[in-house]
Amino acid sequence: MTDTILSTPAFMGVPPRIALVGNPNCGKTALFNALTGARQKVANYPGVTVERKIGEFLSPAGTRVQIVDLPGTYSLRARSPDEEVTRDVVLGRFQHEAPPDVMVCVADATNLRLHLRLVLELKKLGRPIILALNMMDVAEARGCRVDAAALSAALGVPVVPTVAVRRTGVVGLLNQIDRSMGAMAADLAPSPGGSPNGSPCGWSEPSAHDLRAYHREVESILAAALRDAGKPSLATRRIDAALLHPAIGLPFLFLVLFLMFQAVFAWAAVPMDMIDKGLGWVQAAAGAALPDGLLKSLLTDGIIAGVGSVVIFLPQILVLFFFILMLESTGYMARAAFLLDRLMGGVGLHGRAFIPLLSSFACAVPGIMAARTIENRADRLATIMIAPLMTCSARLPVYTLIIAAFVPDRTVAGGMIGLQGLVMFTLYAAGILSALAAAFVLKRTIFKGAREPLLMELPSYRLPSPRDMLLGLLERARIFLARAGTVIFAIMILLWFLGSFPAAPDGASGPAIDHSFAGMLGHALAPLLAPIGFTWQIAIALVPGMAAREVAVAALGTVYALSETGDALSGSLAGVLAADWSLPTALSLLAWFVFAPQCVSTLSVVKRETNSWFWMLVMIAYMTALAYGAAFVTFRVSSALLGG
């Protein structure tokens, strides 16, 4: 059989392609990761995967197989952009790609009544199908018993039980994939004319009548194969009785979010201090070991001061992601969406907008992409336009740096609440409230439309696996450090160059950076930013800050290191800022960062997802106006109050 696969014309040159198709949250991506060793995002709410992801594996028969992970969908009657991706890939309409050779339908064994309907819809396409009966561990625990052989006979497709998160059944699935490809190749050999690789013609959206017919067919299949339906999870019901309770639900959610910001400060303090000391030591050692000159300046002022000022925030990023990963993997995320549905509706947003917005706390790019799960275009655009107002993790270093420099580290409310954490919480709240306000305005002006109800499956609660949490955090650390080591590193060298050349003329007074290219740029921009209280050093830092938010911090590190007239940077960057800026300037810069248009990657993903330059330009314009206005008001009001 192996040989037939390898020598079959259909597979010559191109590897055979397999697609994972199924309802949302049934474990497709977990299975994809188990098969390919990839680390695609797996989380416990519907709508995690919103684009197609491609991987590869070697089948037991030695065939290199390409596998496509797809967004979850309930039917091929796609309604939202993520579902359209799945429909188009399955039907072979996606970017002129041939349809997959074999489809692996993934179904949640505990919810077959819902999941089998899609299997029937796919079967109608007349192409090879394998059913992966996933979540068998959960089914077993709930006393739900499915007879896989009877199910296979009733459905007419091979069935393989799996537990994707534990890789159970993966070998069985691989063998079945080989068998299905072998059978396909054997079918092909005698009649090369009837290519199953051609696009399946004759697909039409199932009508209401078809859907009813599928429903009846599912019932008769279940009658044959479901031995015991089992009981729904009691734990999930009990937890929901408390956490979705009208009086407890919202306060609990706010408590969780509040704790998250307190923890970002409290838990991260010690490791950050250690990194700070370590960096100081490295900087001093490098300074002492190297002779004065360009190399020493590049290393200590450019690289260590710049990149180091970003790396120090790693612990905070990890604490933030620890909370986000917990919310996502336990299943609480989908509950939070329901709890906030009323609030979202109040400003005209769709309930589904909650997950894109919460994801934007990590980064606006995946947040904006998650808006693909929203069917209505006006609702989707409104969500995309406000997503960058949520405070992304790259802004965390900027906030922390300024807070550390200007907000005293003490507790308020009788020692219960850290003041720095409270200020951080306020900044996040400012972002959230302004996003809601912007949505309110947008939905009443540009994106008018009736509000649609939120329909979303609530997943069962799950205990996050410590291993997955650890891997998830390591992945975040890797991404963060890789950025510090590549983008930020490169920009710092460039900035160091621009800040060091041309050198100051003989006999000039003041720091050399005043006479450099960067200094010229800063001084040129300064009049524009003077009304909002920014110094020329801030003006320099804002420009590379467009590449990535945290670069602004690194840039301040380098600019101030080069501005020092004495030896190397004395004391921490926060200390230098505290001495150089007035409090109104610091507050004004915080206000700027709450609203200012995001990094280049965010803007380009807005362009891609809306498929228009127009919305990207609108975003830049409205956010810049907001940022300038907010910084102006903050600077003027605080200057007046503080008599500055």
Ligand SMILES: Nc1nc2c(ncn2[C@@H]2O[C@H](COP(=O)(O)OP(=O)(O)OP(=O)(O)O)[C@@H](O)[C@H]2O)c(=O)[nH]1
């Ligand atoms: N207990 C158990 N949990 C599973 C199994 N497979 C997946 N999960 C969990 O189910 C949740 C959903 O898994 P995903 O792989 O993200 O599901 P998906 O089908 O890709 O979801 P979408 O991308 O939203 O369509 C995650 O919390 C997984 O850890 C399984 O076999 N057993």
Ligand SMILES: [Mg+2]
């Ligand atoms: Mg997925």
